[in-house]
Amino acid sequence: MNNLWPLFWMFLKINLLTTSGPASVGLLYKEAVERGLMTEAQFVEAVGFSSVLPGSDALQLAMFVGYSVGGLPGALVALLGSILPPTVLMLGVASALRWLSGEAWVGGFVRGLAPAVAVLMVLVAWKVFQGEATASVNWVSIAIAGGSLIAYLLNVPAPLVLVAAGFAGILFLR
Structure with missing residues (x-):
């Protein structure tokens, strides 16, 4: 439980500073490996595993890192930190477009x-x-x-x- 808030903040920060996907891998490496949350071998395994599965590499990588740090709660917190910025942005854009649609x-x-x-x-x-x-x-x-x-x-x-x-x-x- 002690690692959940820093894990959430790390993924929130990564997804606010990058466009996610391949651009975020370098920043995630710096955050996860250099801070000692996982080893370099674990990170390489996570990147390889998330690249093979269908779907968003960034979300799968977030859940893999989150799970390795904090189990199932860690995976959910990392996923929440990853999807919160684009979700809020899309809701803002949709609201603005709905408001402007009559213009x-x-x-x-x-x-x-x-x-x-x-x-x-x-x-x-x-x-x-x-x-x-x-x-x-x-x-x-x-x-x-x-x-x-x-x-x-x-x-x-x-x-x-x-x-x-x-x-x-x-x-x-x-």
């Missing part, structure tokens, strides 16, 4: 975002193909992109399109 300028703001997001997506795609083109002109990649566009126009679910494109990459882009 006329919000609709204009969202309609203004749509073309900007579309252009950013096109630029990202251009950079991907530009990087692909510097290695060699790859007609298979263009065929996969074209097939994905056709599948989209035929209302094929996006996850199926992505899986099919991934398998096409495995087969044709080795």
Whole structure:
């Protein structure tokens, strides 16, 4: 019980200072290993274990560290410290959006975002193909992109399109 408050504070601090995920591993290492809460071998095991399981690596790592420090209560406290900052942030954003939803300028703001997001997506795609083109002109990649566009126009679910494109990459882009 004596370690629960520092454990909660440690994970609250980590999730306030980082965006979680891979960015938080370094800070968590510093906090957990250098403070003697766990050994380096235990931390490496925790990172490896949380990376193999499906779901959020950051939350699994938090629960692993919390459990190794304080058992089940430690895992729950670490989980609470990890999910509290993003939860409060999302509740604040949702409340602000709900409060602003009746404002006329919000609709204009969202309609203004749509073309900007579309252009950013096109630029990202251009950079991907530009990087692909510097290695060699790859007609298979263009065929996969074209097939994905056709599948989209035929209302094929996006996850199926992505899986099919991934398998096409495995087969044709080795």
